[in-house]
Amino acid sequence: MVESLKTPDAMQQWSQKKYKMGKTVGLVPTMGALHRGHISLIEASKQENDLTVVSIFVNPTQFSAGEDFEKYPRDFAGDCKKLEQAGIDALFLPKTSDMYSEGFATYIEVRGISNRLCGAYRAGHFTGVATIVAKLFNTVMPTHAYFGLKDYQQCVVIRKMVSDLNIPVTLRFCDTVREHDGLAMSSRNTYLTSEQRLDAPILYKALCKASLLISERRLVKFREAASLMQQLLKSSAHISEIQYGSVYDSETLDDISEQDASSYSGKPVALAIAVKIGSTRLIDNLIVTVP
Amino acid sequence: MVESLKTPDAMQQWSQKKYKMGKTVGLVPTMGALHRGHISLIEASKQENDLTVVSIFVNPTQFSAGEDFEKYPRDFAGDCKKLEQAGIDALFLPKTSDMYSEGFATYIEVRGISNRLCGAYRAGHFTGVATIVAKLFNTVMPTHAYFGLKDYQQCVVIRKMVSDLNIPVTLRFCDTVREHDGLAMSSRNTYLTSEQRLDAPILYKALCKASLLISERRLVKFREAASLMQQLLKSSAHISEIQYGSVYDSETLDDISEQDASSYSGKPVALAIAVKIGSTRLIDNLIVTVP
Numbered sequence: 001m002v003e004s005l006k007t008p009d010a011m012q013q014w015s016q017k018k019y020k021m022g023k024t025v026g027l028v029p030t031m032g033a034l035h036r037g038h039i040s041l042i043e044a045s046k047q048e049n050d051l052t053v054v055s056i057f058v059n060p061t062q063f064s065a066g067e068d069f070e071k072y073p074r075d076f077a078g079d080c081k082k083l084e085q086a087g088i089d090a091l092f093l094p095k096t097s098d099m100y101s102e103g104f105a106t107y108i109e110v111r112g113i114s115n116r117l118c119g120a121y122r123a124g125h126f127t128g129v130a131t132i133v134a135k136l137f138n139t140v141m142p143t144h145a146y147f148g149l150k151d152y153q154q155c156v157v158i159r160k161m162v163s164d165l166n167i168p169v170t171l172r173f174c175d176t177v178r179e180h181d182g183l184a185m186s187s188r189n190t191y192l193t194s195e196q197r198l199d200a201p202i203l204y205k206a207l208c209k210a211s212l213l214i215s216e217r218r219l220v221k222f223r224e225a226a227s228l229m230q231q232l233l234k235s236s237a238h239i240s241e242i243q244y245g246s247v248y249d250s251e252t253l254d255d256i257s258e259q260d261a262s263s264y265s266g267k268p269v270a271l272a273i274a275v276k277i278g279s280t281r282l283i284d285n286l287i288v289t290v291p
Numbered sequence: 292m293v294e295s296l297k298t299p300d301a302m303q304q305w306s307q308k309k310y311k312m313g314k315t316v317g318l319v320p321t322m323g324a325l326h327r328g329h330i331s332l333i334e335a336s337k338q339e340n341d342l343t344v345v346s347i348f349v350n351p352t353q354f355s356a357g358e359d360f361e362k363y364p365r366d367f368a369g370d371c372k373k374l375e376q377a378g379i380d381a382l383f384l385p386k387t388s389d390m391y392s393e394g395f396a397t398y399i400e401v402r403g404i405s406n407r408l409c410g411a412y413r414a415g416h417f418t419g420v421a422t423i424v425a426k427l428f429n430t431v432m433p434t435h436a437y438f439g440l441k442d443y444q445q446c447v448v449i450r451k452m453v454s455d456l457n458i459p460v461t462l463r464f465c466d467t468v469r470e471h472d473g474l475a476m477s478s479r480n481t482y483l484t485s486e487q488r489l490d491a492p493i494l495y496k497a498l499c500k501a502s503l504l505i506s507e508r509r510l511v512k513f514r515e516a517a518s519l520m521q522q523l524l525k526s527s528a529h530i531s532e533i534q535y536g537s538v539y540d541s542e543t544l545d546d547i548s549e550q551d552a553s554s555y556s557g558k559p560v561a562l563a564i565a566v567k568i569g570s571t572r573l574i575d576n577l578i579v580t581v582p
Contacts, residue, residue: 105404107402134456160397165399
């Protein structure tokens with residue numbers, strides 16, 4: 001049985017004790033509905049820490065009005081089995097009312113990068129993310145924390161927050177885990193009908209084709225890679241909305257499609273996509289080093 | 292000689308070592324130009340902690356445009372003498388460029404209470420305060436932190452932030468230290484001309500008289516206490532502007548002057564004032580328990 005800590009106070013007592021013992025603690029923050037992507041983060045944490053803590057908390061403040069907070073997949077029994085099998089040291093499982101007591105009013109805003117890409121479509125999302133991650137860091141006091149690169153903008157926002165606020169946590173961003181056909185693992189994939197599911201790998205295909213254009217130097221401006229992605233996404237029968245699909249500066253998240261590829265020579269750029277398939281929002285990205 | 296730590300990294304290394312040794316560490320955050328108010332915070336910290344750290348940092352993000360950031364009193368030589376005499380364990384003395392590197396973008400907002408009282412006159416002030424205090428907490432990792440009640444709204448904002456973000460620091464708010472004539476100690480008092488200085492104790496006099504009205508049950512509505520303060524402040528020859536002067540809920544900072552005193556029976560309320568004497572802004576407050 002995995003040790004469960006159900007209140008911030010109980011978690012903090014556990015953490016302070018381990019910290020004073022000089023233990024390294026890896027935190028894998030999740031919203032549950034665990035898949036192989038989460039498990040890969042746990043494996044990464046176990047490899048470099050004395051102890052690994054997983055948190056499961058479906059964080060209401062990162063959902064915008066009208067989003068899927070209520071119906072977000074929850075599978076506590078399944079999660080517990082997976083965590084026991086993975087072999088973690090503690091599970092932090094707070095209640096919403098313990099994390100956000102009445103009159104909660106404090107929010108962490110990472111200005112600029114939070115309003116781009118997904119932020120432009122999900123008002124307040126990254127403020128909710130930054131706030132809950134800071135709360136989890138203060139509660140679990142990890143030495144290391146693990147996030148999946150599938151949520152690339154989230155990684156950039158958290159990296160900026162940790163650096164700006166001097167938070168004493170070492171961040172690890174781990175590669176996206178994919179299904180056999182390339183679809184990035186996501187708890188939201190379960191929303192897809194079987195027909196939509198067949199079409200969903202087109203995000204990854206578009207990213208790979210655009211990535212090849214860049215790595216094989218077959219373009220002058222990044223616009224050509226962005227256009228190729230757009231063209232492929234538009235050919236899909238099930239994509240109802242393309243929210244964004246372009247080439248971005250990997251740190252500032254500026255859209256750089258109008259820039260010459262040569263101006264980024266030797267540097268990484270981010271190819272990133274967000275679409276809706278039916279009412280399900282899917283995102284994916286690839287980081288490519290420009291030759 | 293007091294041990295000085297001049298970068299966030301050096302400070303953090305010191306702190307992590309002490310934390311792992313199980314030491315209690317008290318932090319007294321200051322902007323320098325130390326006076327007896329600061330020294331009283333240091334004394335309070337020394338009484339209940341193994342180690343006491345003072346930070347000196349004139350924080351640019353808590354000054355609004357047009358305020359006195361540039362001319363804020365600085366007296367490093369004098370501060371060092373006072374700190375040696377007080378006997379502290381470490382002095383954290385970061386440079387502005389180390390605390391706010393280029394592209395700094397992360398701010399902590401305590402919504403609601405940050406926009407009242409002083410917040411209405413100092414745009415972004417409490418966001419700057421909350422942000423720097425969180426940074427200092429992450430860098431110094433204190434078990435306890437000490438703030439003066441003279442900046443009452445600051446205490447309320449920090450208390451809310453610490454609670455909302457689960458920051459593992461015990462807060463202590465210490466009584467305002469006053470000059471012989473009642474003027475609250477403040478680094479900004481040095482801005483006053485000798486004539487203005489003679490007039491400045493009127494803030495405390497107004498607070499005391501209003502406080503007596505309440506504690507001796509000589510009013511029905513708090514409005515009577517607010518009016519008495521306003522009347523006294525208006526009688527001053529040197530007060531050029533009364534920004535606020537009223538009775539407030541001690542937690543929400545709502546103006547409660549239209550409420551019956553009896554509705555707060557047994558509870559503390561805050562009498563608070565902000566005025567300008569010439570171009571110098573002075574604030575003061577008293578917390579009174581309603582009989």
